[in-house]
Amino acid sequence: MPTVTLRFFASIREAVGHGSEEWLTAASDLGGLRDELIARGAPYADCLARGRAVRMAADQVMCTETQALRPGTEIAFFPPVTGG
């Protein structure tokens, strides 16, 4: 089971209460990781719930839930972006 670094930004960071944590995951892809975090209950279950618009990045590149996980990967969860 690989350890990944989780990063949270914006309203998701506020809901979770911190911007970064290490997480030991049994998931093989990002979709599985999201489900694992939802299964932890509040606050993850609400801010990462299915049906909420959540974007993800792996090692600082935008990706989808099919992205495979590797040990040491940095996975970020954040709302749709609003720059510019």
Added chain:
Amino acid sequence: MVFLDLSPATSVAVQVLRKRRGKAWWWLKTYVGGSRRVACRKCHNCTMDKQRVAIQTEDFNLTDEVARLRAGDTRVGAVCSFIGTVRDRNDGCAVATLELEHYPGMTEKAIEAILDAAHSRFDIQACRVVHRVGVLQPLDQIVLVAVSSSHRGQSFQACEFIMDYLKTQAPFWKKEQTPQGARWVDARVADDAALQRWGIAASNG
């Protein structure tokens, strides 16, 4: 500025070095140019460490940025720029301040990739993006996109392309202070539609 007359093959080799940004690239830059900027006379882009992207809290000066963008490049016949600024109203509420958060590391990578896409798609000489973060007030400048080209059509298009792409793919988030309290700005459906106009399907959520 030090201009090198490189053969096409050498230009390609130097571009690879530049992309990898390893020791070989720094040796070449320092050996040839010292502290001066180095550019290939033919394409102007391949050896130049352009500092294309800046994420900063400080304000920027359009005149200075454009001067740096086109400095020494006699092929440039057109410069197009866009500046985004803070408004005092949004979605029916007064806005006292706007706070911009970003994802350090990814922000720069994402915008560099957008600028690479612009170079592939349009016949442009150089481009520059400056995006501010931190707490801003109404009337403050937020973002600058500047593009140079030989003829105006390409830089007009490239400037709009870069902004449309940045709006949906660059990891920034805005939080407004309103009379009703703080709120995070929602992404706009219109921004996804703007990107799709360029044939890019990537969505924002």
